[in-house]
Protein backbone atom coordinates (compact mmCIF):
# COMPACT_ATOMS: atom_id res chain seq x y z
CA UNK A 1 0.00 0.00 0.00
CA UNK A 2 1.48 3.36 -0.94
CA UNK A 3 1.15 6.48 1.19
CA UNK A 4 -1.72 8.02 -0.77
CA UNK A 5 -3.68 4.75 -0.72
CA UNK A 6 -3.09 4.41 3.01
CA UNK A 7 -4.37 7.91 3.79
CA UNK A 8 -7.34 7.55 1.46
CA UNK A 9 -8.25 4.04 2.63
CA UNK A 10 -8.01 4.62 6.36
CA UNK A 11 -11.41 4.83 7.93
CA UNK A 12 -12.71 4.56 11.45
CA UNK A 13 -13.52 0.95 12.25
CA UNK A 14 -16.47 0.44 14.56
CA UNK A 15 -16.64 -3.36 14.78
CA UNK A 16 -13.51 -5.43 15.34
CA UNK A 17 -12.91 -9.16 15.38
CA UNK A 18 -11.90 -10.38 18.85
CA UNK A 19 -8.67 -11.94 17.46
CA UNK A 20 -5.66 -10.84 19.49
CA UNK A 21 -2.86 -8.87 17.85
CA UNK A 22 0.28 -11.05 17.67
CA UNK A 23 3.14 -10.05 19.97
CA UNK A 24 5.49 -7.43 18.63
CA UNK A 25 3.16 -5.79 16.12
CA UNK A 26 1.90 -3.03 18.38
CA UNK A 27 5.47 -2.34 19.42
CA UNK A 28 6.49 -1.93 15.75
CA UNK A 29 3.55 0.39 15.08
CA UNK A 30 4.36 2.57 18.09
CA UNK A 31 8.04 2.68 17.13
CA UNK A 32 7.17 3.86 13.61
CA UNK A 33 4.67 6.41 14.95
CA UNK A 34 7.43 7.69 17.24
CA UNK A 35 9.04 9.09 14.07
CA UNK A 36 6.19 11.65 13.87
CA UNK A 37 7.23 15.31 13.88
CA UNK A 38 6.84 17.33 17.07
CA UNK A 39 7.53 20.85 18.31
CA UNK A 40 11.35 21.13 18.68
CA UNK A 41 11.40 17.31 18.76
CA UNK A 42 9.85 17.27 22.23
CA UNK A 43 7.92 14.04 21.48
CA UNK A 44 5.33 14.82 24.16
CA UNK A 45 3.26 11.66 23.64
CA UNK A 46 2.96 8.98 26.30
CA UNK A 47 1.03 5.88 25.37
CA UNK A 48 -0.61 3.10 27.36
CA UNK A 49 -1.29 -0.17 25.53
CA UNK A 50 -4.24 -1.89 27.18
CA UNK A 51 -5.18 -5.53 26.56
CA UNK A 52 -6.50 -8.60 28.33
CA UNK A 53 -8.04 -8.33 31.79
CA UNK A 54 -7.12 -4.66 32.21
CA UNK A 55 -8.91 -3.91 28.93
CA UNK A 56 -12.00 -5.82 30.03
CA UNK A 57 -12.13 -4.27 33.51
CA UNK A 58 -11.60 -0.76 32.19
CA UNK A 59 -14.22 -1.25 29.48
CA UNK A 60 -16.74 -2.39 32.09
CA UNK A 61 -16.05 0.62 34.31
CA UNK A 62 -16.26 3.14 31.47
CA UNK A 63 -19.39 1.49 30.11
CA UNK A 64 -21.07 1.64 33.50
CA UNK A 65 -20.18 5.32 33.92
CA UNK A 66 -21.47 6.20 30.45
CA UNK A 67 -24.63 4.10 30.59
CA UNK A 68 -25.62 5.65 33.92
CA UNK A 69 -25.03 9.12 32.41
CA UNK A 70 -22.27 10.03 34.87
CA UNK A 71 -21.24 13.65 34.14
CA UNK A 72 -18.14 13.80 31.95
CA UNK A 73 -14.89 15.51 33.02
CA UNK A 74 -12.49 15.33 30.03
CA UNK A 75 -9.00 16.78 30.53
CA UNK A 76 -9.30 18.43 27.11
CA UNK A 77 -12.66 20.21 27.22
CA UNK A 78 -15.19 19.66 24.46
CA UNK A 79 -16.43 22.82 22.69
CA UNK A 80 -19.84 23.87 23.97
CA UNK A 81 -20.81 25.04 20.47
CA UNK A 82 -19.41 24.55 16.97
CA UNK A 83 -19.42 27.06 14.10
CA UNK A 84 -22.57 26.50 12.04
CA UNK A 85 -20.93 24.77 9.05
CA UNK A 86 -18.94 22.38 11.26
CA UNK A 87 -22.00 21.62 13.33
CA UNK A 88 -23.87 20.75 10.14
CA UNK A 89 -21.08 18.36 9.04
CA UNK A 90 -21.03 16.71 12.44
CA UNK A 91 -24.81 16.17 12.46
CA UNK A 92 -24.73 14.90 8.89
CA UNK A 93 -22.03 12.37 9.89
CA UNK A 94 -24.22 11.13 12.75
CA UNK A 95 -27.32 10.86 10.57
CA UNK A 96 -25.54 9.03 7.74
CA UNK A 97 -24.08 6.54 10.20
CA UNK A 98 -27.50 5.82 11.71
CA UNK A 99 -28.95 5.44 8.21
CA UNK A 100 -26.39 2.76 7.27
CA UNK A 101 -27.54 0.80 10.33
CA UNK A 102 -31.24 1.47 9.67
CA UNK A 103 -31.62 3.31 13.00
CA UNK A 104 -34.52 5.76 12.99
CA UNK A 105 -34.13 9.39 14.09
CA UNK A 106 -36.42 8.93 17.10
CA UNK A 107 -34.98 5.58 18.23
CA UNK A 108 -33.19 6.92 21.31
CA UNK A 109 -32.50 3.44 22.68
CA UNK A 110 -30.60 2.20 19.62
CA UNK A 111 -28.78 5.52 19.29
CA UNK A 112 -27.60 5.34 22.87
CA UNK A 113 -26.61 1.71 22.45
CA UNK A 114 -24.50 2.61 19.42
CA UNK A 115 -22.79 5.39 21.39
CA UNK A 116 -22.12 3.01 24.27
CA UNK A 117 -20.30 0.61 21.92
CA UNK A 118 -17.45 3.13 22.11
CA UNK A 119 -16.82 1.97 25.67
CA UNK A 120 -16.60 -1.66 24.55
CA UNK A 121 -13.83 -0.42 22.27
CA UNK A 122 -16.04 -1.65 19.43
CA UNK A 123 -14.90 -5.16 20.31
CA UNK A 124 -11.19 -4.43 19.68
CA UNK A 125 -8.73 -6.62 21.61
CA UNK A 126 -6.52 -3.61 22.39
CA UNK A 127 -6.92 0.05 23.09
CA UNK A 128 -4.26 2.73 23.14
CA UNK A 129 -4.55 5.70 25.48
CA UNK A 130 -2.41 8.72 24.68
CA UNK A 131 -1.46 11.12 27.46
CA UNK A 132 0.41 14.40 27.60
CA UNK A 133 1.76 16.34 30.53
CA UNK A 134 -0.72 18.85 31.93
CA UNK A 135 1.72 21.78 31.64
CA UNK A 136 1.91 21.53 27.83
CA UNK A 137 0.18 23.81 25.34
CA UNK A 138 -1.88 23.38 22.16
CA UNK A 139 1.37 22.82 20.26
CA UNK A 140 1.81 19.52 22.04
CA UNK A 141 -1.81 18.56 21.43
CA UNK A 142 -1.04 19.16 17.76
CA UNK A 143 1.92 16.75 18.06
CA UNK A 144 -0.43 14.16 19.58
CA UNK A 145 -2.66 14.44 16.52
CA UNK A 146 0.27 13.70 14.23
CA UNK A 147 1.37 10.79 16.39
CA UNK A 148 -2.17 9.40 16.40
CA UNK A 149 -2.49 9.62 12.61
CA UNK A 150 0.88 7.87 12.24
CA UNK A 151 -0.39 5.02 14.44
CA UNK A 152 -3.56 4.69 12.40
CA UNK A 153 -1.76 4.74 9.04
CA UNK A 154 1.00 2.36 10.14
CA UNK A 155 -1.61 -0.06 11.55
CA UNK A 156 -2.96 -0.55 8.01
CA UNK A 157 0.37 -2.04 6.95
CA UNK A 158 -0.30 -4.91 9.40
CA UNK A 159 -3.92 -5.40 8.33
CA UNK A 160 -5.15 -3.64 11.47
CA UNK A 161 -7.93 -1.09 11.73
CA UNK A 162 -8.37 1.70 14.24
CA UNK A 163 -10.90 4.12 15.66
CA UNK A 164 -9.76 7.35 17.31
CA UNK A 165 -12.22 8.04 20.15
CA UNK A 166 -12.63 11.32 22.00
CA UNK A 167 -15.40 9.76 24.11
CA UNK A 168 -12.78 7.51 25.70
CA UNK A 169 -11.45 10.68 27.36
CA UNK A 170 -14.81 11.43 29.02
CA UNK A 171 -13.83 9.82 32.33
CA UNK A 172 -10.07 10.39 32.69
CA UNK A 173 -10.06 9.57 36.39
CA UNK A 174 -11.33 6.05 35.72
CA UNK A 175 -8.74 5.49 32.99
CA UNK A 176 -5.88 6.86 35.11
CA UNK A 177 -6.90 4.81 38.13
CA UNK A 178 -6.88 1.57 36.13
CA UNK A 179 -3.56 2.35 34.46
CA UNK A 180 -1.85 3.95 37.45
CA UNK A 181 -1.31 7.24 35.59
CA UNK A 182 -0.78 10.36 37.73
CA UNK A 183 -3.22 13.30 37.69
CA UNK A 184 -0.39 15.44 36.26
CA UNK A 185 -1.08 13.83 32.86
CA UNK A 186 -3.90 14.81 30.51
CA UNK A 187 -5.71 12.03 28.72
CA UNK A 188 -5.69 13.21 25.10
CA UNK A 189 -7.18 10.36 23.05
CA UNK A 190 -8.15 6.70 23.01
CA UNK A 191 -7.61 4.56 19.90
CA UNK A 192 -9.22 1.14 19.59
CA UNK A 193 -7.11 -1.17 17.46
CA UNK A 194 -7.64 -4.65 16.04
CA UNK A 195 -8.64 -6.60 12.96
CA UNK A 196 -11.68 -5.07 11.23
CA UNK A 197 -14.81 -7.18 10.95
CA UNK A 198 -15.49 -6.56 7.28
CA UNK A 199 -18.90 -8.27 7.49
CA UNK A 200 -20.20 -5.66 9.96
CA UNK A 201 -22.62 -3.20 8.36
CA UNK A 202 -21.20 -0.22 10.27
CA UNK A 203 -17.80 -0.78 8.67
CA UNK A 204 -19.33 -0.25 5.23
CA UNK A 205 -19.98 3.38 6.21
CA UNK A 206 -17.65 5.72 4.36
CA UNK A 207 -17.59 9.24 5.78
CA UNK A 208 -18.01 12.20 3.41
CA UNK A 209 -15.49 14.98 2.78
CA UNK A 210 -15.99 18.55 1.64
CA UNK A 211 -14.47 19.67 -1.66
CA UNK A 212 -11.02 21.22 -1.34
CA UNK A 213 -12.39 24.56 -2.58
CA UNK A 214 -14.19 24.81 0.77
CA UNK A 215 -10.97 24.97 2.74
CA UNK A 216 -8.24 25.99 0.27
CA UNK A 217 -7.23 29.44 -0.96
CA UNK A 218 -4.74 29.83 -3.78
CA UNK A 219 -2.51 32.89 -4.18
Ligand SMILES: Cc1cc2nc3c(=O)[nH]c(=O)nc-3n(C[C@H](O)[C@H](O)[C@H](O)COP(=O)(O)O)c2cc1C
Nearest residue numbers: 010011012014093118163164165166167168206207
Ligand atom coordinates in the same frame (compact mmCIF):
# COMPACT_ATOMS: atom_id res chain seq x y z
C1 LIG B 1 -10.04 13.52 17.69
C2 LIG B 1 -11.07 12.56 17.18
C3 LIG B 1 -12.05 12.08 18.02
C4 LIG B 1 -12.97 11.13 17.59
N1 LIG B 1 -13.86 10.59 18.47
C5 LIG B 1 -14.64 9.56 18.09
C6 LIG B 1 -15.43 8.87 19.04
O1 LIG B 1 -15.43 9.19 20.22
N2 LIG B 1 -16.16 7.80 18.63
C7 LIG B 1 -16.15 7.40 17.31
O2 LIG B 1 -16.82 6.41 17.00
N3 LIG B 1 -15.43 8.04 16.38
C8 LIG B 1 -14.66 9.10 16.75
N4 LIG B 1 -13.86 9.73 15.83
C9 LIG B 1 -13.89 9.31 14.43
C10 LIG B 1 -14.54 10.37 13.54
O3 LIG B 1 -15.95 10.30 13.67
C11 LIG B 1 -14.11 10.08 12.11
O4 LIG B 1 -12.72 10.26 12.00
C12 LIG B 1 -14.80 10.99 11.08
O5 LIG B 1 -16.18 10.80 11.09
C13 LIG B 1 -14.26 10.70 9.67
O6 LIG B 1 -14.46 9.33 9.37
P1 LIG B 1 -13.26 8.34 9.02
O7 LIG B 1 -12.33 8.32 10.19
O8 LIG B 1 -13.92 7.01 8.79
O9 LIG B 1 -12.57 8.87 7.81
C14 LIG B 1 -12.94 10.70 16.23
C15 LIG B 1 -11.97 11.21 15.37
C16 LIG B 1 -11.04 12.11 15.84
C17 LIG B 1 -9.96 12.60 14.89
